[in-house]
Amino acid sequence: MPACEKYDAKTREYGEVAKPLANQKINVAFMVGGPKCVTKVIQNLTGLKINHFVGIDFHGFKDMVDAVQGVEVCASRPMYDIELKTWIIEKPGQNVTLACDAALNFVRARHVRDSPTSKEGDKTSDYGRIKRQQRFLSSLLRKAMSGQVLLDPNKLSGFVGAFTKATFGEGIDTDQLITLGRSLQSVGAGKVTFITVPTVGDPNSRGNEVLREKDNRALFNAIINKVPLPSEQPDSAPQAQAGQTPPESLQNQQGQIVDPKSVKVQVLNSGAKDGDGRRAQTALRNQGFVVLQAVESGIKVPNTVVKYGTDLNAATTVSAAVPGSKLEKDDSLGGAVMLLLGQDFGGKIQNPSQGTPGGQNTQAPPPAPEVPKNLSTVNAGDEGCA
Secondary structure, three states, X not given: OOOEEEEEOOOOEEEEEEOOOOOOOHHHHHHHHHHHHHHHHHHHHHOOOXXXXXXEOHHHHHHHHHHOOOEXXXXXXXXXXXXXXXXXXXXXXXXXXXXXXXXHHHHHOOOEEOOOOOOOEOOOHHHHHHHHHHHHHHHHHHHHOOHHHHOOHHHHHHHHHHHHHHEEOOOOOHHHHHHHHHHOOOOOHHHOEEEEOOEOOOOOOOOOOOEOHHHHHHHHHHHHOOOOOOOOOOOOOOOOOOOOOOOHHHOOOOOOOXXXXXXXXXXXXOOOOOOXXXXXXXXXXXXXXXXXXXXXXXXXXXXXXXXXXXXXXHHHHHHHHOOOOEEEEOHHXXXXXXXXXXXXXXXXXXXXXXOOOOOOOOOOOOOOOOOOXXXXXXXXXXXXXX
């Protein structure tokens, strides 16, 4: 866990900085540093950029389920939690309706057996609970996105209202969520796949499952690079009709190379070698660029990218100085230009007048990341049993 500001869950305010801790579980990061700290941890583990955080408590979860009048799950065997000392599902079946405390117990249960005296049950407490949560959320998603809810104003309003009352982190209001919900009417549940982060599959001496680090990196690199995951199909790029200009994201955007002395750029090390940010800062200054600062971004990206808002010429000039870098438009940057040094950064900075901006070079492109084998997945359109 990195150094994080301490979080007060009651006031939802941050205070003094807590020291970094080793060998901690993710829930410790949340308990100590709240949303900001757990977001840092996930970004460091995955390389993903996380823009928003929304949390929901147990009571809010129950209210959401009750707002859609319960959720049906398929249970292939009875479920008794030996720690809670209660039946979760006593009579299994194809369409078992869960609501109120039964729904909450179903997703919280960690010590499941077939009966109070049986030794048959989950192989590991964590994986059993994860699979049940994925199955339950799949069922909730199918119902929430069905005509039963989306096309019923009262049910939709009740569902979204229950969610907004119990959430924290972003201040999302009911109207925004209803708009979002209606925008999903054309999206089938089968477009959503839950993937469990790959671990060894068996608990160690401390009862924890060890992360398969190589497969973890491969999984999230595939996500970042938009490589299709299990059960997904690659999206085909939209084709422009005759007489239409292709969208800006599909055009080969490239401006003019200008005097580096007129270009201000911020450098972020986002996966390159330690010290590459400072070395790139020095090299760019030697070429005449005005480098505002060089910092560690806290995230890892596979490719070196020059991001810009409105100043395409400045971005083109920076890209020409960094072989292999790609141009990427980001309207939120305004007139700023940002260089993200990715994992592919080779350490070379050159005179921009000698380069080819936008990632156009004579080197063969790196191979697409491979998706790790034997991923544990649940597709939200699958009505299989938990």
